[in-house]
Amino acid sequence: MPILHLPTFRIIDAAPLLLAAMISLGATFSRLPGAKTFSTELVEVIRKSINVLFELDSSNVSNRNVDLCAGSRLTVVRSRSCGVIV
Secondary structure: OOOOOOOOOOHHHOOHHHHHHHHHHHHHOOOOOOHHHHHHHHHHHHHHHHHHHHHHOOHHHHOOOHHHHHHHHHHHHHHHHOOOOO
């Protein structure tokens, strides 16, 4: 199941946390020195930020904030690709 619908995805309208999750996932597979460490640190910031947003404003859950949900799913995908169980 795709997480993003590419024909309608507009980077200019995407939530910063969703973009950060996409960057983190991409860095996981990068061969650049330090990319995996960067990805690990970034995913922790994303995970904590998403948790705070859901805890502070329950409408993020009830309104089905698509970008936050997609960002959350991408952090899970990234973690599982590294062998981390979430």
